[in-house]
Amino acid sequence: MTAGWRLVCVLGGLLLLLAGCGSGEDTWARIEASGVLRVGVDPTFPPFALAEGADVRGIDVDLARALADEMGLEAQFTYFGYDGLYDALTTGQVDALISALVVVPDRTADVAYTGSYYDAGQFLIAPAGSDLTGMADLDGRALAVELGALGHVEALEWQRRLPGLSVITYGSVDEALAAVAAGEAAAALVDSVSGRLYLRDHPTPRLALLAEPVTSEPYAIAVRIGDRTLHRELSAALAALEANGELERIVARWLD
Structure with missing residues (x-):
């Protein structure tokens, strides 16, 4: 191998390493400074999210706005098909996924989930x-x-x-x-x-x-594994919405 090719390989390896480090970066400082929480949603799953013209409505949309408000942020939505949600998260197009996602254990190497906000079991x-x-x-x-x-x-x-x-x-x-x-x-x-x-x-x-589920299928919010502060802030906001009854009011608005 020539010296030139060795240099190319070394630089390529460094770029891959830097990309990997970037995927584990805690981006809370950027989110807080911008005042915007970028949320990925699949708008084809009513009553959690459904496109109506240029607008999207549903449980996940209302929940995202309530969570953002609790954190002193504004929710900004980007819409994807279900198959594109996790790619959008891992490539940094959005900060969080709030889209009726069931916890997938195979994804926990790259994704961190909050506690459940709805049991669809x-x-x-x-x-x-x-x-x-x-x-x-x-x-x-x-x-x-x-x-x-x-x-x-x-x-x-x-x-x-x-x-x-x-x-x-x-x-x-x-x-x-x-x-x-x-x-x-x-x-x-x-x-x-x-x-x-x-x-x-x-x-x-x-x-x-009946109050108790026969089988459980919890929906949770997903963030990148490195976004520990965002995960903590979202979890705290979700707990606050549950404690003050706003979470159940959001769900009941669409389901009851």
């Missing part, structure tokens, strides 16, 4: 006043599920433990919940977003979502 919905407290109470009863959905898969697992559990499949979440309302099943097992939207749009006969 599977919940039981039963008639108001039912004596059901959980899946174990369904032995000898019928459970409505959407055919092929995660609730169906989970119900089949429970059916192995509860020989008396009857699992009835329907073509949609709405059909499964209508069956509960009609008395064809003791409860339905559905994801919390679809379930709450149904309850919002069908107030009678009154059904209720």
Whole structure:
């Protein structure tokens, strides 16, 4: 190898090293100085984010603005398809992702997640006043599920433990919940977003979502692994919104 090529290789290695160091930089000073929190959102997932003309509305948009306000910042949004969100974060196009993201353990080498701000897991919905407290109470009863959905898969697992559990499949979440309302099943097992939207749009006969999830699917905010101060500030702001009730008010505005 010539001296010239050795120099090129050394310089290339230094550039790669510097790029790696940059990805681990704590950018809070820049964010605080600018007064702007750059947020990446996928605007195709209602009710968390949905484009309406030039505007985007939803739970994630309201949450991002509330968090930014809590930190003394202004939220600035950039929109990506779901597949482009993490690339936008790791390449520095945005500071945080607030976009109904489930924690992905394989990404934690590059990404840090806050605590959960919403659990989109599977919940039981039963008639108001039912004596059901959980899946174990369904032995000898019928459970409505959407055919092929995660609730169906989970119900089949429970059916192995509860020989008396009857699992009835329907073509949609709405059909499964209508069956509960009609008395064809003791409860339905559905994801919390679809379930709450149904309850919002069908107030009678009154059904209720049980408090404890059967399976958990927490949504969290993602930042670059090196942005420790931003992670800490976002976590503190999220805790404050939860403590003062603003987080639940934001969620209820769209789901209840």
